[in-house]
Amino acid sequence: MSINSFGHLFRVTTWGESHGPAIGATVDGCPPGVPISETMLQHWLDKRKPGQNKFTTQRREADAVRILSGTFEGQTTGTPVQLLIENTDQRSKDYSDIMDKFRPGHADITYFQKYGIRDYRGGGRSSARETASRVAAGGLAREAIKAIAPGVRITGYMVQMGPHRIDRDRFDWDQIDANPFWVPDANAAIKWADYLDSLRKSGSSVGAIVEVTARGVPAGLGAPIYGKLDTDLAAAMMSINAVKGVEIGEGMSAAMLTGEANADEIRMGPDGPEYSSNHAGGILGGISTGQDIVVRFAVKPTSSILTTRKTVTKSGEDTEIMTKGRHDPCVGIRAVPVGEAMMACVILDHLLLHRGQIGENRGVIG
C-alpha cells in the first residue's frame, strides 16, 4: 500500500488492477511545452502489448491510452498528466478453482498476508499489467527528454534467455527491432525462437536478462549519496515484476576483476574526456560520466506453468494447483519496453534535478 510513486521531480504514480475497469499513470512534474499526443504514447504501448506473436501471452488488450489532463493544444502545460488505459479483456471466467489457493511464485500469498484481502481475479495490483502504465509514462518522458537533451537515445534488448546468451561480437543495434525478442544478434534470434517454441509447447517457462543502454547522456547527472543515478536505476529496475537482480556496467562480474582490469583510463578527446573502456557502465560515484549508461536486469521465469505444484489454501490446508490460462513462456521479452520506460523516467528525472540544483553551471574540463 502506499508508495505507488517514483521519481524526484518527474513523479509517476501508477494505479489500477488487472481486473478493474482501468489502469493508468498520474504523471506530475512534466515540464511545460513538450509536444505530446496519444499516438506518440501508443507507439510504446504497442511494443509491450501482449498477443502480438506466439511468444507472448494471448490475453488480448487494446492497451489504448487516453490523455485526460495536462495538455493544451498538443503540448504539455506543466500540470499533472493523467494517462488512462481501459481494461478490455477482463474475462468473466470461473475463478472457483483458485479462489482460495495461493499460486506459488506469485504474490497472492504475500498480498494476503500484508493486506488481509484476497483479490482472486488474477494478480490484481501485483499483475504485470501494471507495467503498461509505466510504458505510457515512459513515452511521455522520452518526449520531454527530446526537448531538454536531444542527443539521448534509450534502447532495451535481451542479452540472455535461459542458458542462451548473445554473442557480444555479433552485437548489432539494427537487429533489435528485426525480431520478436529485441535481441541484437541475428543468430541468437533464430536459435531462441526454436528454444522458446519448445518450452511453450511443454507448458514451461524460462528466465531472461534484459539490457538497457542510454546513449548521449550528458556527464554530471546523479544525486549522491542516496539519489545516485545507479541507485535510482537499481530501484527502478528492481521494482519491475519478476526482476531478481540488477547490474551496472560489469555488474556482479566486477567481483572477479582486479583493479588493473577494472579501471577505465581517461584521455582527452575532441569534445572532452574520453574513456578507454566502460567497466563502470557510465557511472562513477553515482554520477554520469558521459559514456553509455548500461543497466542489466534478470527476470525470473513465469511461475504460471502447466505443472502441478504444492501449495496451501487460505484456511491453511495443503493442496495442489496448476495455473492454466494465457501466460508468457518468457516474460523477459515484454520486460524490454518496460526497462526502457524506467530508464527514460530516471534520466528525465535527473536532467530536471540537476538543472534545479546546479543550474547550467557545470565543471568543464579543458
Add this chain to the structure above:
Amino acid sequence: MSINSFGHLFRVTTWGESHGPAIGATVDGCPPGVPISETMLQHWLDKRKPGQNKFTTQRREADAVRILSGTFEGQTTGTPVQLLIENTDQRSKDYSDIMDKFRPGHADITYFQKYGIRDYRGGGRSSARETASRVAAGGLAREAIKAIAPGVRITGYMVQMGPHRIDRDRFDWDQIDANPFWVPDANAAIKWADYLDSLRKSGSSVGAIVEVTARGVPAGLGAPIYGKLDTDLAAAMMSINAVKGVEIGEGMSAAMLTGEANADEIRMGPDGPEYSSNHAGGILGGISTGQDIVVRFAVKPTSSILTTRKTVTKSGEDTEIMTKGRHDPCVGIRAVPVGEAMMACVILDHLLLHRGQIGENRGVIG
C-alpha cells in the same frame, strides 16, 4: 547534491567529507523508548573500522561516535538522533601531485563535472568514509528492531573474493566472526588470506561479493509498487560505494532457470506456511514471505592501485597517475558491516511503514 537521505519513516541523512572536521548521520523517525548508548553503536563502528588487520587500509581513525540529541536517560525520545564522528586522521599531506588530476575509477571527475568544484583532499563526500555514518545509523536501527520484532537477526558475510567463491556445503554461521573476512567457510578463510596477501604486496586490488541475510523477518513487509522490500534493498545496497550489482535470492541466475526449477512450493507448517526452497530470497511481489531475506551485492576492486594509469588534468591535458597512499586491497571486506547496516535500516523502515498503514491487522493463513 541533495538527496543525502534515505528511508520512508526511519529517515537517515548522512553528512560530511573525508577531510572535514567530522561526519555523521541525522536520524529522524526512530521510535521513542529504544534503549541506546554510544557503547552500543561503537560495537558496530569498530567492526567497520579501518586498520584492524593487514587486509584493510592503514588509515587510523578512532571512529568514536557521539550521540548529540534524541535521547534522555538512556533511551530514545522520538526526536532526531544526531550521531557525530570526528575525523581524526586527516593527514596534512602534500596533494600537489593529484590536485589537478582526476583519479581513474574514482568520482573525482564526475563530482567536478557535476558541481564545478574540485575538492582534491581525497574523496571528499564520495569517500567510503561516509559509510561509517551508515554503520552508526544501522546500529540504532538494530536496537529499534529488537524492540519491535525481537526475532530478527541480520548477518552479513563474504561469499566471493575475486575468482574464489565459498563452498555452500561448508556454510557455517559460526565461522563468520572467526576470520578477518567474515566468511562462513573456514577453508575459504585460509585460502583467501594467502590470495589477498599476495595481491596486497603487489599493490593490486580485487572485487568481492557480500551477502546479507535477515532471519526472522515477519511476512507482510514491503510497500508495492515502488517501495517494495526488494526495491528498497536494491537502492540501499547500490548506494554503497563501489557496488555494481545487487541480487535478491537467485539474482541474475534466475535468468537460467525454468519455471519448474524456480518455484518455491508451499505447505503448512506448525506456525503457518512453509516453503520447500527459497529461490525468491524471501520476497514475493515486493513483500516478505517470512523466509530468510537474502541479498547479495558485488563490490568492484579499489581503483587506487600501485600501477600507473592514464588520465587527464582539470585543464584538459593528458597525463598519468599512480595512487599512492593507504588503501584496501579488497574494499569488499569493510563493506560487510555497511551492508548489514543498510539491511537493518530498510527492515526497520518497513516495520514502521507496515504498522502505519496496515496496523496490526494482517491476513492470517490457517
Add this chain to the structure above:
Amino acid sequence: MSINSFGHLFRVTTWGESHGPAIGATVDGCPPGVPISETMLQHWLDKRKPGQNKFTTQRREADAVRILSGTFEGQTTGTPVQLLIENTDQRSKDYSDIMDKFRPGHADITYFQKYGIRDYRGGGRSSARETASRVAAGGLAREAIKAIAPGVRITGYMVQMGPHRIDRDRFDWDQIDANPFWVPDANAAIKWADYLDSLRKSGSSVGAIVEVTARGVPAGLGAPIYGKLDTDLAAAMMSINAVKGVEIGEGMSAAMLTGEANADEIRMGPDGPEYSSNHAGGILGGISTGQDIVVRFAVKPTSSILTTRKTVTKSGEDTEIMTKGRHDPCVGIRAVPVGEAMMACVILDHLLLHRGQIGENRGVIG
C-alpha cells in the same frame, strides 16, 4: 507544476483542468478493508456541487464520481484508489474576448509567467473546480477514519460573510445543515440571504471566513517539528483556492492576549486531562490535546465581477476586462465542504503516521 500531492502516508494527488475531459484524485495509502462505494463519496460531492441554489455558480456539473481502482467487493484493498469525475459542462463558448487578456485577481497571469502557456478556457488547473477532487478524496478519508478512530466528527461551517459575523452565543450545531450557508446561527442565515442576494444582483462578490472543527480527535497526533498538526492544517487550508489566511484556536487574536488570558488550565476529568478553555484550538506544540481541533480560514471575494477592471494583454498592451459568466457571489460557501475534506485528509494522515511511528504506546496520564 509538480507537487500536486499532499499527505505523508495518506497521499492524495489531484489532477485535471476545468475544461479538459475529466478531473480526479489518485489516492495512495488508504488502509485496506475500508467499506466504500461511489454513493458514499457522492454524498460529499453533492454538498459542494454548484448550481444548487441561487447563491452559487449556475455552472451545472453532475460531479458524478467513479472509483476506477483500489477496491474489491465493496472495500478498499490497500492499493491506489483512482477517483474520476468527468467534466460535463464545458461550454464551447467564445473565448475570443478574454483569450489574450489576463483577468485581474485570477491566476491567469502568473500561470502564464510560470509555464509560458496561456490556457484561456477558464481557470484551467487553477480553477476551483479542482476542489471537487479533494472532496472525493476527503469522503474516502472520512470512511477510513471511521474504521480507525470512530469517535471523530468533522464539521465545517461559515462564521463570517463580508462584515457579518455569527453570534457565538447562538451557535447551534443543528442549524448547520438547515441553511444554504452552513451557518450555525439561524438568525445569521436569514440576514445573510438578503445581503448576498443584493450583492449577487449587483454583480459584486464578497469574502468569507470558514471554520472547521474536528471533535473526538485523540491526544497525541502531530509530527513535530515540520509535520506538526497545525503546520499541516495551515498548508492544507492555504492550498485551497482564494484562501488568504489560516488560524488555529485564537488565531491572529492571540497577539492581543496576555499570558494569563491565553492559558488553558488543566484538571483531571473522568477520562483523562480536561481543559478549562480552548484558546489553543486543540493543539499544543503541534500535537493534538484531545480537545476540539478548531481551524478557520479566510476566503477572498471572487475576482470575477460585473465591473470593468484594468488589465494587460499577453502582448503587453493596457486594456480593460469585465468577467461575464456563471460565478459565485461568495465562493466561501462552497469552500465549506472543501475545508472539511482537507481536515479529514490531514486527520487520517496523522492517525496513520502516529501509528507507524509510535505504535499504540502512548503516554497515559493518571
Add this chain to the structure above:
Amino acid sequence: MSINSFGHLFRVTTWGESHGPAIGATVDGCPPGVPISETMLQHWLDKRKPGQNKFTTQRREADAVRILSGTFEGQTTGTPVQLLIENTDQRSKDYSDIMDKFRPGHADITYFQKYGIRDYRGGGRSSARETASRVAAGGLAREAIKAIAPGVRITGYMVQMGPHRIDRDRFDWDQIDANPFWVPDANAAIKWADYLDSLRKSGSSVGAIVEVTARGVPAGLGAPIYGKLDTDLAAAMMSINAVKGVEIGEGMSAAMLTGEANADEIRMGPDGPEYSSNHAGGILGGISTGQDIVVRFAVKPTSSILTTRKTVTKSGEDTEIMTKGRHDPCVGIRAVPVGEAMMACVILDHLLLHRGQIGENRGVIG
C-alpha cells in the same frame, strides 16, 4: 517524531534539544559555489540571540555556529552543510518541582501523550531554542539567494504587540534596525518599550504580530497545487513555536472585502506588468506576481508567567504550577529573525524548484 525536515530541493533538517549537548541543522541541497563563512551566519544568529536587552529572556547562550561539512575553500560544494550550535547554558538546576507537572500552554503534556517520555529539563525538542537552527539555515539560504536572484531583499518586523498596532502611515524601513522591537515606526517603538517594561515587571506576557516582506522576488515562483508559494509559507510560519495564525496580503481581512475592493488592477510598466495595489500579498494562484511577498503571523503570549495556574501531574493529580525562570515577556520579538529565516528558505527552495522544472523559459508579457 520524524518529519523534522522541510523544503523540496533546499532541504533543512533541524535536530537537538534545549538541554542536550548541541542543536543544529543539516542542510541538504544548497547549490555549490556559494561563498559562506561562520561569520556570515553568526550575524543572523546574533540577531536572534537571547539576553541582548531587558525585553528578551536572560538565558545566556553564545549561539556560536560551526560549519562541519559541505564547504571547501570558503564556498559550498553542493554536499550537505552541517551547522552545529553548542548549548552552553544548560543550568544544572533543580527540576524537582516541575518534574511531574505539566506546564499549561506548553507542549509538555502533548509530548508526553505522544511519545510516552517526560523530558522535564525544559522544553526539550519543543523549546524555542530549536529556532536558532532555523536562523543558521536561513543565513545560508540568504547567501544562496544572492547568487541566484541578487535583487531579493527579505525583511521582518513587528506590526503589533498586544493591543498596539503600528501606524502604517508612519512605516519607515530605516527604523527597523533602530529599536529593540524591529518595528518600522519610531513612535511605536517608544510606546511599546514602556508597555512591555510594565508587563515584564508584573511577570506577565503578551502576544504579537510579525510581518515579513520579500522584495524583488521574480514572478513565476510557486508550485501549484500543493506546493504553492503561499501554502509553503503558511506551513513554514505555522511551524514556528507559538504561532497561531498566518496571513498572506489582506489575510483574514479579505473576508470583509468586496470583489471590487480586493482586485489588484494591472497595467504595463517599463519592466513588465505592474499592479495598482497589493491585496494579494504578491501571490496569485500560489505563484509570485513579482510584487512584494507579504506574510504575517501571530505569536501567542509566553505561557511561562509569574501567575499560579491549575494543572495536573503525570500520575493524574490536580495541582498548581508557577513557572519561574528566565523567559521572554514577548516572544514575538525574537520570532522576527526566525520568520525572516523561514522566508529565505522558502524563497530559495522555490527558486531552485522553478529552475528544475521550468528551466529559464518563462512566459514573458509584452
